[in-house]
Amino acid sequence: MITITLTTGSLLILLGLYALLTRDNLLRIIIGFSLANTGVHLIIVSFGYLKNRTAPILNDTMIAAGPETQIVDPLPQALVLTAIVIGFAITAFLLVFALRLYHTYGTLSLSKLVEKS
C-alpha cells in the first residue's frame, strides 16, 4: 500500500515537473505545478500511514480503546492539510498572473511572452 502511494506520488512529481519544463502554455504549466504538488501531498500522507489503522479522528469509543494503537500518525495528516491550503493559494495566484499576462500581451504562450519586451 505505502509502496503504491509513494510510487504514484513520485511519478506525479516527475510528471508535474516535466510539464512545468516542457509545456509552452501557461495554463498547462500551472497544471503541471498542481500535479507535482499533489504528488508531494500523496507522499506526505503515505509516510504517516500505519497498517490497519484508521483516521486520527478522536471520539469516545476511540479514546476508550486507546488511540495510540488505533490511529495513523496524525502529524503528516495535519501537515498535508496545511500543504494543500498553501498549494491552493499558490495555484490561484499563478492563475491570476496568467490571466493578467494574457490581458497585457494577448497570449498564453511562454515563448511568445519572452520574446515580447
Add this chain to the structure above:
Amino acid sequence: MTQPILFIALPLLATFFTGLTGKRYGKFQSAVMNLALAGTVLISAYYVSAFVSGTRQPYTASTAGSLPPFSIAFRMALPEALTLLLINGLGLLGLSALKTTFRQKGTLSAVTYLLYFMALNGIVLTRDLFNYFVFIEISSVALAGMVLFKESGRCLKAGFSWMMATGVISIFLILSAILIYVRTGALDIDNILLTDPLVLYSGSAGAFFLFLALIFELKPFPANGWALDVYENASPAVSAVFSGAGITAGLFALYKFLPIVGDRWLFPLIIIGLVTFLFSNILALKQHIVNRMLGYSSVGQAGLIAAVFGMGVLSKEDMFFIAASLMAVHALAKGGLFWLSHHTGYTSVYEWAGIRHKPLFIFLLGFYIFALLGFPPFPSFFAKWSLISALAAGPYGWMMAAILLGSLLEAAWMIRWFGFAVKGNEQTANEIQKTPPVYTLVPALLLLGLILLLNRSRFAFILTNAWIPLLFITGFFLLDFLPARVKNTFMIGGLGLYFYFLYPTLTEFRLIFAIIFLLGGMILLLAGYHYKGRRIGFYPSSALMYSGLVGLLTAGTTVEFFFWWELMTLGSYFLILRGKKSLPHALSYFLFSMGGAYTMLSGFGLLAAANQGSLALETLSSGGPFQAVIFILLALGFLTKTATVPLHIWLPGAHSEAESDVSPVVSAVLLKAGVFGLILLMAGMGPQSLGRVNLYTALGWLGAITALIGNLSAIFEEDAKRLLAYSSIGQLGYVLFALAMMNHLGWLTATVFALNHFLIKALLFLAIGGVVMRVKTRNMYEMGGLIKKMPLSFISVMIGIIALSGVPPLTGFAGKWLSYNATVLSGWYFQGVIINFAGLVTFLYCFRLIFTIFLGQLKDQHRQVKEAPFWMMVPQIILMGVILFISTVPNVALKPVGTFLTRYFPEHALVWDGPMARSLYGYWNGYMIMLVTGVVFAAVFFWLFFINRKAVKIKQFNIVFAGERPSRPELTHFAYNFFAPYQKALGFLVAPVSTDFWNRLSEGTHAIAGFIARLFSGNGQSYVIHQILFAVLVFFLVLGGI
C-alpha cells in the same frame, strides 16, 4: 511581559484591521501599519537590550500550550533579536518609501507588504521545519504581489518566473520536512538534533533537499535568474526590502538549519557561496541597469556570507562577528542604495549623473558604496580583515583569492557607477530635489551607529587610537558649507597642530615622511587659497587622504596600517576624481590601488598567521615558512602605489588630469606612501629569496627598467602634465633601485631621491599647473615664449629641472653622486648602465619642458597672458627656498639620515666634514659646488648681458618658411613631436605593452560576463531548468566525495 508571538501577531492584527476599513490607504491606515512595524522594532530592541544586559536568558516558546512536534517552537536569543531588529527596522523605513505606491494601489498593497515582514519574522523565529516552509511560502507570495506594485508587463513576467521557481523550491522543502520527520520523528531543530547523528546524517535525502532549499532561498549562481529579474523589474523600494530584509532572513534560516543538514554539506556550501560571489560580480560588470547590478551584488553578498557559515576554520566568535557585520552592513547599505534609486528614479548608471550637483546625494551614494565595499571604518572592513586573516591560517589560499577577486570586481562596477554619478555628463529628464528623503538618510545614521558598536569588538583599540583623525575628517564633512578659504586655513592649521603633537614621538624614517606628508601638505595647501567659492568635497577628501598618510606613520599594528592605507586611497581617489576629464583615470587608479591593497591584505593575513595572530608591525621580522610569499604580496601592494612597471599605467592619467593644485599633492606627497611602505617592508623583513632568485636583485632590475621606461615615455609626451607624470614613474624607479641595493649608500640615495622628488615634483606641477591655468592648454606645442609673460614660473621650472636632471649644484646632483657610489658598492653594473642611460634621457625631457614652454616664439593668443596666480606662486617660492638651502648645506639634512641609517647598515657610511661628504670612492662638497657653479653662472650671465647689447632685434614674424608644407596646425610648431628621431630609434621600448595587457584583461572579463549573461533569458522555464541542473550537479559533486 512580551512574547515572540507578537512578531507575528502585530502585523497580522494590523493587516486584518486595516483590511476591514476599505480600500483607501489614508492617514489612519498608514498610522496602523507604522504602529505595527514600530511595535516589532521596539520589541526586538527590548529583547536586544535585555539579552545584552543579561536581564533575560535565551528561551524557546511553544505555541498552543503543547510540546513539539504538536506545537511550533519559537526561539528567542540575541542573534534572533538582532536579526529581527534589522529586518523590522528596514520594514519601517520601507513603509515610508512606498507611501505613494500604497496611496495609489490601496490598502491591500500595504497589507501585502506587512505580510511579507510577518513571514520574515516567522522565518527568523521558528524552529520548526514545516513551519519554515509555511513562512517561506507566505514571503514568496507576498513578494510576488509586491513585484506588481509597478505596473508593467516585465513585472508580470518576472513575477510569474518567480512563482514558478519558488514553487519548485517549496517542493524540495516540503519533501525534506517529511523525510526528516520520518527519520527522526521530530520537526523542530532541537529535537531533530537529539537524534543519533548516525541516523540523522547517513545518506539522508531529507538533508539533501533541505540543503538545496536553503541554498535556493539565497539565489546561488547560476540558478538565480528569477531573482535577478525581480530585482531589475520590481520597484526599487520593493527590491530594497527584498535585498535588505529578505536576504538577512534567508541567511539566518541557513545559519539556523545548517546543523540539521550536517557537516558534509559545509564544503559544498563554501564552494557554492564563493562561486556565487565571484560570478555575480563578474556579471554585474557588464550591466548598466543599476537595479540589476544591485541585484547581482545582493546575491553575491548573500553567497559570501553563506560561505562564511560553511567555514569551519573560523572560531565561533569570529564567525558571529564576521557574519553579523557583513549582514548588517549589507542590509543597511543595500537598502539605502535601492531607496536612493527609488527616490531618484534613475535606471541606468549614466542617468545617475543627475545627482552630480547634489552633494548630499553624492555623499550618501558614496557612503553606502564604500560601506558595501568594506572600507574603513565600517564594520565590513574589519569583517573582511578577520575573514582573510582566519583563512590565511590554513591551506585556503583559493578561498582568499576568490573572496578578494570578487571584492575587486565588485569595486570595479560600483566605483564606475559612483564615477558616473559624480562626473557623468548625461542629461537626465528627472530633476530631483536637493534634500534626500528620510528613508535614504536613516540607514547611513544606523551605519554610523554600527561603527560605534565596534568599540565592543576586539578592534576597539583602533578606534581609540584613531579618534582624533576620524574627528578631523568628520569635522570637514560637517563644515563643508563654509567658504573654501576658511576651510583651507583650518586644514593647514590642523596639519600643523598634528605635526606639532606628533613630532616628539617620531623618529628616523617616520620623521622624514611626516615632514613630507604634513609640512609638505601644508605648503601645497597654500595654493588652495587661490580657489574661491566653497569647493564642496575637496576638503573632506583631503582630510581623508592626509589622515590616511599620517596614520601609516603612527600605526603600530598591521591592521591599523591597512586601515589608514585604505582611507588614504579613498581620499586620493576622491581628489583625483575632481579633475575635469579624470573619470576613467580615477577609476583605473582606484582599481589598481584596490588590487594592491588586497594583495597587501593577504600578505598581512599570512603574517598574522605566522605569528599566532599577533598584529604588531614588528612581526614583519618573523614571517615563518611563507616569508618570501608575504614579502612578494606586500611588495606588490606598495609597488602599485609607487607605479612600478608594469603596474604603472594608472599614473599618467590620474596625475595629469587632476586639478592644478591636486596634481602636486598626489605626485609629490602621495607616491611617498608607497616608498614608506617599501622601507617598512625591507627594513622589517630583511633579505628575501624565492627559490634561487634573490628578490632584491629582481626589485633592483624592476627599478632600473621602471626608471628607463618612465623617462623614455616622458620624452615623447606632448602634454606637459603627462610628461611630469611619466617623469614621476622614472624617479620612483630610481628610488626602488636604490632601496633594493640594501646598503647604507643605497638607502641614503633613496632618501635623497624621495625628498628631492617631493620638492621638485611639487614645484614643477605647481609651476606647470599655473601655466596651464593661464594658457588653457596642456599641449606644449601650443605654448612658447612665455618667459616674458611668466618670469617667476620660468624660474620655478628652471630650478625644478636643474634639480630633477641632477646637474650641479642642486639636490638632484647629490642623489646622482650618491647613486653612482652605491651602484659601484653593490656591483650592480648592468643595472647601473640602465640607470645612467635613464638619467641621460631625463635631460631630454627637462630640456623640452623649459625650451618649448618658455623660450621660442610667443603665441598670438597668449599676448594677454599674466603671471600665474599669487597663491600658486607662494608655495613655489617656499619650495625653491628649501631646494636652494638644502643644496647649499646638504649636511643639515643628510647627516642625521646617515646617522640613523647606520643602525640598519653600519658599513660604508659617509664621513662628513662640514658640508663635505666622503665615500669610499670620492668626495662631494655641496657648498663648494654651489659656490663654483654660482660664480660660473654669474660670469656667463654678465658676459651674455654684455654682448647682448650688440644683438639685432627683429620682430616675431620676421621669418620665412624653409620649404616644408605643414599639413596640420601643430606641425608649424617646432615643439611638436620634438624628439621624433629618438622615437624612431627607441620608441619600441615604450610600446604600450602593459597598457595592452591590462586592457585585454579587462575586455576578457567583460566578454566572459557577456557570455554568461545569456543564461538569463527572462524565461521562467529555463530558470527552473537551471535549478534542477544545479541540484543534480550538487548531488553528484557530493556523491563524488567533495
